[in-house]
Amino acid sequence: MLRPQPMKHVRILVLREDLPQASLTLADMESFHPDPRQPQEQQLTPLQDCRYQKKFQQARSRLDKIAQVVPVPEPDLSEIRVVGLDELTETNAWLGEAWNFCLEHQEGFRELEEAERLLDEEEAALANFAELHVDLGMLRTKTRFLDYYIGVVPRENVHRLEGALGLAGHLLFTYMERSENAHVVIVGPTGGKESELGSVLSDAGFQAIPLPQGLDDSPEAIRAEQRARRERIERERADLAEEVETCSSDMRERLARAATVLVLAEPFVSLDPAIRSAGQLACIAGWVPAKGVADLEQRLSETLSHGFSLDSRKPRADERPLVPTVPVRHRLLQPFAMLVKQYGTPRYGEIDPTLLFTITFLLMFGTMFGDVGHGAVLALLAWIFRKPLGRFYIFGVMAGLSSVVFGLLFGSVFGYKELLPALWMSPLYDPILMLQLALGWGVFFITLACGLTIYNRFAINEPMAAVFGHHGVVNLLFYLGLVWGGVSIALTGSFGLVQAGLVISSLLALAVYNWFHLEASLGEKILVVLIETLETVIGYVSNTLSFLRVAAFSINHVALMIAVLTLAGMMGAVGHVLMVVFGNIFVMVLEGVIVTIQVMRLQYYEGFSRYFSGDGREFSPLRLRRRPRAA
Amino acid sequence: MSSAAHNAYLNTRVAGKATQLFRAGDMERFVQLGLPELGQQFGLGTILEEPGSARLKSRAVEQALMQVLLEELTVLIRPMHAAERGLVVAWARQFALFNLKTLLRGKIRQLDPQEIRENLYDLPPQVRLSNEDLFRVENAVELLRLLESGPLSLLARQAREIYEKRQEPFALEAAIDQRYYADMVRRVARLEDSTTQRQMRMLVGSLVDRANVLWLLRFRFGYDLSPSETFYQLVPSPHLLHRERLLELVGLDDQPKVIAALPEPLRSQLLDANNLMEIQRRLGRYLTGIAWSALRSGQSGVGRALAYLILREADLRLMFTLIQGRLLQLPDAYVDLALGLSPAICVHQWREAA
Numbered sequence: 001m002l003r004p005q006p007m008k009h010v011r012i013l014v015l016r017e018d019l020p021q022a023s024l025t026l027a028d029m030e031s032f033h034p035d036p037r038q039p040q041e042q043q044l045t046p047l048q049d050c051r052y053q054k055k056f057q058q059a060r061s062r063l064d065k066i067a068q069v070v071p072v073p074e075p076d077l078s079e080i081r082v083v084g085l086d087e088l089t090e091t092n093a094w095l096g097e098a099w100n101f102c103l104e105h106q107e108g109f110r111e112l113e114e115a116e117r118l119l120d121e122e123e124a125a126l127a128n129f130a131e132l133h134v135d136l137g138m139l140r141t142k143t144r145f146l147d148y149y150i151g152v153v154p155r156e157n158v159h160r161l162e163g164a165l166g167l168a169g170h171l172l173f174t175y176m177e178r179s180e181n182a183h184v185v186i187v188g189p190t191g192g193k194e195s196e197l198g199s200v201l202s203d204a205g206f207q208a209i210p211l212p213q214g215l216d217d218s219p220e221a222i223r224a225e226q227r228a229r230r231e232r233i234e235r236e237r238a239d240l241a242e243e244v245e246t247c248s249s250d251m252r253e254r255l256a257r258a259a260t261v262l263v264l265a266e267p268f269v270s271l272d273p274a275i276r277s278a279g280q281l282a283c284i285a286g287w288v289p290a291k292g293v294a295d296l297e298q299r300l301s302e303t304l305s306h307g308f309s310l311d312s313r314k315p316r317a318d319e320r321p322l323v324p325t326v327p328v329r330h331r332l333l334q335p336f337a338m339l340v341k342q343y344g345t346p347r348y349g350e351i352d353p354t355l356l357f358t359i360t361f362l363l364m365f366g367t368m369f370g371d372v373g374h375g376a377v378l379a380l381l382a383w384i385f386r387k388p389l390g391r392f393y394i395f396g397v398m399a400g401l402s403s404v405v406f407g408l409l410f411g412s413v414f415g416y417k418e419l420l421p422a423l424w425m426s427p428l429y430d431p432i433l434m435l436q437l438a439l440g441w442g443v444f445f446i447t448l449a450c451g452l453t454i455y456n457r458f459a460i461n462e463p464m465a466a467v468f469g470h471h472g473v474v475n476l477l478f479y480l481g482l483v484w485g486g487v488s489i490a491l492t493g494s495f496g497l498v499q500a501g502l503v504i505s506s507l508l509a510l511a512v513y514n515w516f517h518l519e520a521s522l523g524e525k526i527l528v529v530l531i532e533t534l535e536t537v538i539g540y541v542s543n544t545l546s547f548l549r550v551a552a553f554s555i556n557h558v559a560l561m562i563a564v565l566t567l568a569g570m571m572g573a574v575g576h577v578l579m580v581v582f583g584n585i586f587v588m589v590l591e592g593v594i595v596t597i598q599v600m601r602l603q604y605y606e607g608f609s610r611y612f613s614g615d616g617r618e619f620s621p622l623r624l625r626r627r628p629r630a631a
Numbered sequence: 632m633s634s635a636a637h638n639a640y641l642n643t644r645v646a647g648k649a650t651q652l653f654r655a656g657d658m659e660r661f662v663q664l665g666l667p668e669l670g671q672q673f674g675l676g677t678i679l680e681e682p683g684s685a686r687l688k689s690r691a692v693e694q695a696l697m698q699v700l701l702e703e704l705t706v707l708i709r710p711m712h713a714a715e716r717g718l719v720v721a722w723a724r725q726f727a728l729f730n731l732k733t734l735l736r737g738k739i740r741q742l743d744p745q746e747i748r749e750n751l752y753d754l755p756p757q758v759r760l761s762n763e764d765l766f767r768v769e770n771a772v773e774l775l776r777l778l779e780s781g782p783l784s785l786l787a788r789q790a791r792e793i794y795e796k797r798q799e800p801f802a803l804e805a806a807i808d809q810r811y812y813a814d815m816v817r818r819v820a821r822l823e824d825s826t827t828q829r830q831m832r833m834l835v836g837s838l839v840d841r842a843n844v845l846w847l848l849r850f851r852f853g854y855d856l857s858p859s860e861t862f863y864q865l866v867p868s869p870h871l872l873h874r875e876r877l878l879e880l881v882g883l884d885d886q887p888k889v890i891a892a893l894p895e896p897l898r899s900q901l902l903d904a905n906n907l908m909e910i911q912r913r914l915g916r917y918l919t920g921i922a923w924s925a926l927r928s929g930q931s932g933v934g935r936a937l938a939y940l941i942l943r944e945a946d947l948r949l950m951f952t953l954i955q956g957r958l959l960q961l962p963d964a965y966v967d968l969a970l971g972l973s974p975a976i977c978v979h980q981w982r983e984a985a
Contacts, residue, residue, distance in 0.1 A: 054745070061767035096769075103773065110776075154789070156813075160863055163878055167859040196857045203802070203863050205789045 004348055005326040006290040007619075009035065009319070012300070013309040016282045019275065020082040020268045023622070025303045026284070027267035028080055030623045031292040033324045034274035035285040046276060052085050056269045059092035060262055062099045066255070069102040070248035075260040077624060083265040091261045098251060098258075108240050116233050121152050122209050123226055125183055128176050149186040149201070151208040158182045161204040168193045168200070183209075263625050270622055287324050287619070288312070315348065317461050323348035324619040333358055335395035343604055344614020349459040351452055353612050358398075360445065360607070361599055366402035368553035368595040370427075371561070373414035374588050375403025399596075410554075414584050415561025427554040428562075434551035442547025443483050445606060446540070450476040452611035468513040471610045478506035479540050507533055543606055549598055553591075560587050637710045641932030644707060645939050649926060652939070653946045658970060661950070666957045673950060685958040692954050694752060696947040697726065701755050703943065707936045708757070715827065715933040718818040718835075721811075722937060723758045728811055730760055731778075732804055738771040771803075805846075805864055812839050812866040819869055830925055830934030834941070836870020837921040841914040843872045844897065848886055848907060858882050871897060912971050919945055 010032070014022050026032040066072060147170070153161060155177060161184075162172040170188030177183070184206075188197075276283045288296055297310045315323045325348050328337045336358040346352050369375070382389060382396025389396065407413065411422025427434045450471045457466035467473045481502030485495040514529050564583030568576045608614065661669065670679040678691045704723050708716045730751045737747035744766060754760075768774040771794060778787035789810075793802045819835050822828040843865050850861045858881040865881070867874040871894045883889045890901045900917050904910045918941065925938035949970055956966035967973045 054743075057744070065767065099769070106776075159874075160867075163874060164859040164863040167862055167878065167881065168857070193857075196859055200859050200863050203793060203806070203860075205792055 004346065004350070004352060007287050007315060007323050007326075007348065008290045008293055008312040009315055009323075010286055010288045010293060010296070010310060010312045011039075012284045014282055014284070014304060015306045015308075016277055016280050018304045018306050018308065019282050019284075020084075021303055021305070022284065022300065022308070023268040023271045024080055024082060024264065024624075025299055026271065026286075026296070027622045027624045029292070029296055029299055030621045031288050031296060032622050033287040033619050034271055034622060035287060035322070036273035037285070037322070039276055039283060039285065046273075052088060052265075053269050053272055055085070055088045055092045056262070056265050059088065059095050059258070060266075062092070062095040063255075063258060063262060066095065066099055066102055069106065070244065070251070070255075072259055073252055073256040075263040075625075076256060077260065077263065080624075081264060083261050087261060088265055091258050094254065095258055098255070101247065102244075105240060105244050109237065112233050112237050112240070116230070118152075118207065118209065119226065119229055119233070121178065121181065121183065121207075124176065124178055125150070125209050126222065126226075128183070145190055147186075147188050147190045149206070149208060150184075151186075151206050152178075152181040152183055153204055153206050155180055155182045157204045158184065161200065161206070164200045164204075165197070168197055170197065266625060267622050286622075287315075289326060289619075320348050320460055321615075322617065324617045325350075325352070326619040328352055328354040331391075332394060332398070335392045336361065338392070339395075339600070341618075343608050343612065345616040345618045347456075347460060347613050347616035350456040350613065350616065351459075351611070353452075353608065356448075356452075357603060357607075361603060362398060362402040364441075364550055364599045364602065365399050365595060366406035367550050368598065369399075369403045369557060369591060370406030370410045370554060371412045371414065371557065372404050372407035372420065373412075374584070374592075375400045375405075375407055377588060378403060378592065406554075410558070412558065412561070414580070415558075415565050415587075426558055427551070428558045431551070431555050434554060435548055438547050438549075438551035439544065441550060442544045442606075445547065445602075446479065446543060446610075447476065449607050449610040450479065456611055456613075468510065474506045474509050474513075475536065475540075478503055478510070478536065481506060482537075482540060483544075507536070510536060546602065546606060549602070553595055553598060557587070557591055560591065637712070638932040640710050641707065641936055644710075645926070645932065645935045648703060648707075648943075649939055652942050653949070658949060658953075658972065661953060662963075662967065662970070662972065666954070669950075669954055669957065675954070679954075679958075685960075689955045689958050690749075692958075693951050696951050697752055700940070700944055700947055701726070701758070704940055705755055705757070707940070711933055711936075714818070714822055718815065718822070718831065719933070719937055719940070720757050721815050721818055722835075722838075722940070724814075725811060726752055726754055727758045727760050728807055730754070731807065734760075734765060734774060735771050735803060738768065738774050741770075808842070809864055809866060812842055815839070816866060816869055824931070827931040827933050830929050830931045831937070832869040833921060834925050834934060834937055836868045837918050838941070839866050839868040840870055840872045840897065841918050842866070843868060843877065844893070844901070844914055845907070845911060847877075847880060847889065848910065851881060851889070852886050853907075915945065915971075 012022065063072065158172070158174060165172050165186060165188070168188065170186055170193075173185045173187070174182045175185060186201075271284060274285055276285075293310075293312050300308055300310065325346050327341070327345070328334075333354050337354045339361075340352075340354050340357055366375075377400070379397045379400025382393045382400060386393035408420065409422065409424040410426050411417055411420050411424075412426065413419040417426060453469075453471040454466045454473055454476065457463070457469065457472065462469075465472060469475075481499050485499035485503060488494060488496040488499060511529050511533050514532055515525060518525050518528055520528065561583075564579065564587065568579035568583065571579055661672075664672065666679055667676070670676040673696075675692055675695055678695060679688060681688070681691075683691075701723065704719065708719050711719065733750050734747060736742075737744075737750070748766060764777055765774060768777055772791060775787045775791035775794065778784070779791070790803050790806045793806055815835050816839060819828060819831045822831060846864055847861060850856045850864055851858070856864075862877060862881045865872075865877050867877060872880070876894065880889055880892055883892060890898065890904070892898075893901065897914075897917065900913050901910055904913055922938040922941045922945075926935050926942065929935045929938060952969050953966060956969065964973070
């Protein structure tokens with residue numbers, strides 16, 4: 001589980017007419033990660049005919065857009081078959097029509113929204129006019145000398161529009177402002193400037209408010225007319241929604257077929273960058289897990305109608321950065337693998353840190369959050385909310401169980417010490433011992449991280465970096481010498497000659513290595529070597545001390561609970577219960593979050609930054625998209 | 632970091648970067664160089680040496696130069712406060728608007744999506760258009776509808792209404808440009824620090840003044856729009872061409888009168904310019920002069936940073952013009968003309984110049 005799955009580079013030679021079937025087979029096997037590098041043979045060139053790819057891209061985009069408007073059924077993959085260019089073209093054309101249909105209806109809904117918005121504005125305008133003692137009926141008809149426009153304009157355009165209209169001899173009055181619109185009346189002399197005015201008004205986003213007939217009617221009559229218009233809009237909206245519903249159920253079967261066609265066509269398009277051809281021959285290159293090569297060859301021989309050739313070889317040393325790494329697939333490790341992935345993907349050949357991460361995470365989390373009750377609640381909540389949490393619920397359950405185990409060791413149930421006898425002791429009984437253990441854990445963790453760094457560098461064939469590089473053999477010797485010296489001081493009062501010799505010689509070796517690998521002036525070299533050496537000493541000391549937080553948080557957890565119970569003890573019966581309940585909730589939420597962050601920080605900074613480059617490529621095999629994209 | 636520390640940091644950064652700006656005589660020296668030397672001098676050797684058509688190389692050079700500018704922008708905006716950063720990013724959004732216009736033109740002319748994509752610039756996240764969905768639309772109205780749901784919503788809504796009424800890209804692009812400058816002016820007005828605001832009023836105002844003069848002359852006398860239509864397309868500037876002055880200028884009925892009525896120093900800069908290309912060039916010189924003065928003696932770090940970016944952009948544009956001229960193997964006279972090393976002339980005189 002720690003070592004990466006061995007991979008092989010595979011090159012498949014097929015006839016061009018077999019390419020779609022070969023792509024489908026590779027996708028169905030889900031074990032082929034395409035390699036888009038240009039092969040050494042110059043005569044092999046990328047495919048020139050891109051019609052299939054273009055049709056696919058357009059059709060895919062159309063289907064995705066349609067899925068945002070109407071539900072698209074799942075594709076039917078009971079039969080895996082090759083999709084030809086003609087079928088793809090026909091599907092794309094149909095999807096174009098379907099999308100136009102959706103677009104028209106979306107526009108219909110928008111027009112209704114717009115009409116409703118205008119009706120709102122009209123109502124507001126008329127409510128405003130109601131205060132005026134003028135004959136509003138006059139505003140609906142142009143007079144012999146005066147031109148009127150009543151409508152709304154985006155507020156930010158009003159000032160400019162006012163200036164522009166002034167140049168055309170018109171005046172603009174703002175009589176009301178609502179959200180981002182201003183209600184305006186524009187007045188000017190009749191004649192001559194209609195087209196000029198129309199162009200400016202259009203550029204300014206002016207929308208005329210139609211004044212209803214019979215403005216001299218009673219307010220009730222006008223309101224009834226507006227109500228009728230609103231009901232008409234609602235009716236039209238309902239009709240449109242019904243039409244969309246009917247059409248989408250009519251289209252359902254055809255949409256399912258289109259989705260199936262696209263899923264079956266996709267592998268050929270996805271594989272395109274890894275395909276090279278010469279005449280009738282095509283070459284596909286990629287990476288396959290070593291144990292899957294034979295199966296792949298067998299499957300290709302069953303599905304391809306013509307002969308083919310499959311060559312496989314181990315990755316070359318210079319190819320290592322390009323080889324994909326197969327991620328850990330164990331169900332229990334999945335959520336932890338996701339957290340590792342946040343940092344990066346291990347390079348091929350490097351140790352996959354997921355298992356180590358899981359173990360050390362649970363140990364540290366449990367130590368810092370050790371309480372049977374809190375752990376049980378955490379695990380229970382993760383279990384109850386397993387659906388929304390998805391695979392991440394396992395993380396909550398395992399973290400909770402780890403807390404339970406450490407809670408049993410510390411003898412703590414919701415902060416009460418009397419309910420369970422401690423299998424070991426409460427952290428607060430001997431804080432010094434806890435701090436010593438945390439320090440020891442830090443030394444072990446850093447030594448382990450350095451060990452992994454050294455292994456990884458040897459694995460990717462970088463022996464000099466493994467010995468002299470950051471956190472390499474020499475660094476580790478220095479660190480162990482320093483720790484040994486520290487322990488000697490604690491036990492005997494002196495650092496010890498051997499320990500001092502080890503520390504000084506390893507620091508000297510690092511300085512000499514840095515000196516010869518630095519290209520700079522003499523002064524700069526001296527400065528850089530001195531600072532780097534000092535940084536090595538300070539770095540290891542501070543990184544080790546960083547682990548004291550493991551003990552500090554375990555003590556803090558107990559202390560917080562003592563505070564909660566003390567406060568509860570000072571209250572009456574009801575207050576006591578409330579204090580215990582809310583105090584526990586407070587501690588669980590606050591500490592739960594802080595402890596998780598602290599453990600992640602230790603993992604990422606003290607662990608991953610040492611031994612895990614994180615710049616690998618994740619194995620992402622060609623596969624059939626078995627579910628439609630989320631709308 | 633305190634405000635003074637921000638300013639000091641920014642000033643140091645700008646001073647360091649300003650050493651890269653072209654000085655007098657640099658352009659004359661570059662014109663003497665061949666393509667390989669130019670490539671070497673500006674770190675474009677790999678692009679120019681790779682096999683490919685002149686068009687592809689030209690495109691790659693343009694993208695690389697733009698990348699240089701935007702990387703510098705990313706470094707410079709880091710220590711700025713939100714409002715100041717917003718203003719500088721708003722200036723850089725011109726590149727996103729190039730992309731938007733390319734997308735719109737492509738969709739209006741129903742070009743192949745791949746072809747459109749090849750003509751778009753790769754931009755950093757701060758200035759790039761919102762999402763991949765924009766590339767999947769099938770026409771201009773759908774594109775503008777989609778933009779309505781993003782940060783460009785108001786612009787897109789008005790642009791769509793204009794486009795739906797008058798199916799012409801001109802009105803659309805004019806609305807986009809107009810909104811771009813108006814947004815910058817609004818951001819300047821919102822700046823809290825008075826020193827920064829004063830310097831930005833001048834700098835951003837000069838950018839807007841330059842655009843206003845060109846638009847005014849083009850719309851009023853090139854496209855024959857009425858004073859009111861022309862005024863509506865202009866943006867009142869916080870520097871020289873403020874609202875009242877624009878109202879006066881659009882009412883004038885020929886180009887010499889407009890130039891004579893411009894405030895100083897615009898009037899004296901443009902007085903004997905007899906074609907739009909020359910006017911454009913002199914306006915560019917006017918803007919460069921303002922930017923140099925802001926860079927040399929400005930009090931605000933943010934103002935100096937924007938001045939530097941304006942100058943750097945102008946330099947990189949000149950560099951691109953020169954390299955493109957070399958790639959297309961244009962006669963030296965054309966290249967000199969485009970670089971402003973020889974006086975601007977009308978199109979029909981070009982052949983004679985060559």
